[in-house]
Amino acid sequence: MTLAPALVAELDELVTHYPEKRAALIPALHRIQEENAGWISPELMEACAGYFGLEPVEVWGVVSFYPMFRTTPPGKHLVNVCHNISCELRGARDVIDQVCRVTGASVHGTSADGRFTVETVECQGACANAPMMEIAGEYHEDLDAAKVERILGDLA
């Protein structure tokens, strides 16, 4: 497997930002994951290693270190709920329960219909608007049960 030509063109520009090519690895993995419905397969890691002139195991070492990279496919919507201190103090556990109830997924799991994957995540830097969850790069803040229900209901 090789990377798509459009992506390769994009990476060719990206690597010029750094004195060493490898520095673009993490931004590149983000782009690879975005183009692949939210996860990075072993084949893609190999293709990425080929692009950077690295051993596949080196790419694996990086992918496995960073929580934002997934090595299994998520459901259609990945719901990340913060469970750190400020959110905990303002009801994160109720939000997690509510998210699980509405989506039918358990934490770290995917709903039977494949629509939702639910994860708990560490502090997202939105503590003054706790509790919060993040879906597809968008922050949903100051959550309560009704708001959670509405946000999840609005997802296609």
Add this chain to the structure above:
Amino acid sequence: MSAHPTYMLDRCEVADSHTLKVYRENGGYEALEKVLKTPLSPEDVIAVLKDSGLRGRGGAGFPTGLKWSFMPDVAKDDRPRYLAVNADESEPGTCKDRVLLREDPHGLIEGILIACYAMRAEAAYVYVRGEYRLPYERVAAAIDEARAAGLVGENVMGTDFSCQIWMHKGAGAYICGEETGLMESLEGKRGHPRPKPPFPAGYGLWGNPTTVNNVETIQNVPFIVSRGAEWFRSMGTEKSTGNFLCGISGHVERPGVYELPFGLSARSILEEVAGGVWKGRELKAFFPGGSSTGVLPAGSIDVAMDHDSVKGAGSMFGTGAMIFMDETTCVTRIAEVTLRFYEHESCGQCSQCREGTQWLHQIFRRIERGQGTMDDVDMLSTLASGMAPGKTICALSDAAAIPTHSVVKHFRDELEEHVRLGRCPLAGTSQPVGAGA
């Protein structure tokens, strides 16, 4: 709310504050012009910074001018040199840099340009945590605008000063906020902190001289250059000058990010700025500066919020992220959440940290569920003493040990009551949920 002069957040309240047009209409890039057209020498800029007393806003409070002066002399060292801007903001409770990145990206760019000029750095990398999508897009768009306007790249403002600014996206690891972990990550590796020495000024990115600064630190630079060191020192305290962004979260009426001068009492911040403890309840405890700082009991609420005073009260100023907890809070549960976080984020290189965070998390968890013993309470202190200070490659181990010691010190009774009763004495706070714990 106490009346005090503000500067950092003023512009952020203007509509379209993130655009070059609005930034310029509000005095933007005048500090850079002053530096390049006067011209001020790099040494002049560093002297003003030193004189201002500006201290880093990333958590350690290190004097910024002094840090910049550690970069090697160009006459003796012609390696390329870099600035890395730390926008990894992941310390629990901390939510201030996000506001600046989103609402005032040109303020950051102007600060970066002046910093690079002063340190003779050829390029800056802005390391933004991967989850900050909108803040990332705002800064990236602002760099494009600035580049098109001749403010970034070759021959800035038509002078012979050149400087590149590149965005770089992280991928969700707290340890990449630690400056050497950040550099490893920027080089495309796991975020494993490096042993120090060598320090970044001598051996940083790709082995070259590098300075790492927090977003808010850099954001202060243009203001200091424009308005002078004396103006800056007129705010705050003698040793903690200027204003800081105070992220307030937890059990208060009005959580938010506020710009405050150093030295206000925690009580006045709680009562006047944040509207007091929510629901008319009493205060039980607070973190003065993020989860890595020692938890203080309600009795310490009169501490002044500046580096020395908070240290005097047995904690740390940290990132200025105040987390308040009301009387119904199970501090043991909060300790469990805190240590779960550090266990999750430990990079695993040092056994004290890797094993210690795991043990501390398990013990707090056990005590909170009513399954702990009196020996467990003592074990917390013993373990934490084996982890810090200065026993590991980086300070994450300290960040886990410090709140642990403080909980044992100030909330020993609560821990012991859990053991005695065999359950959480604070009804309703300890129900384990789903698999979320």
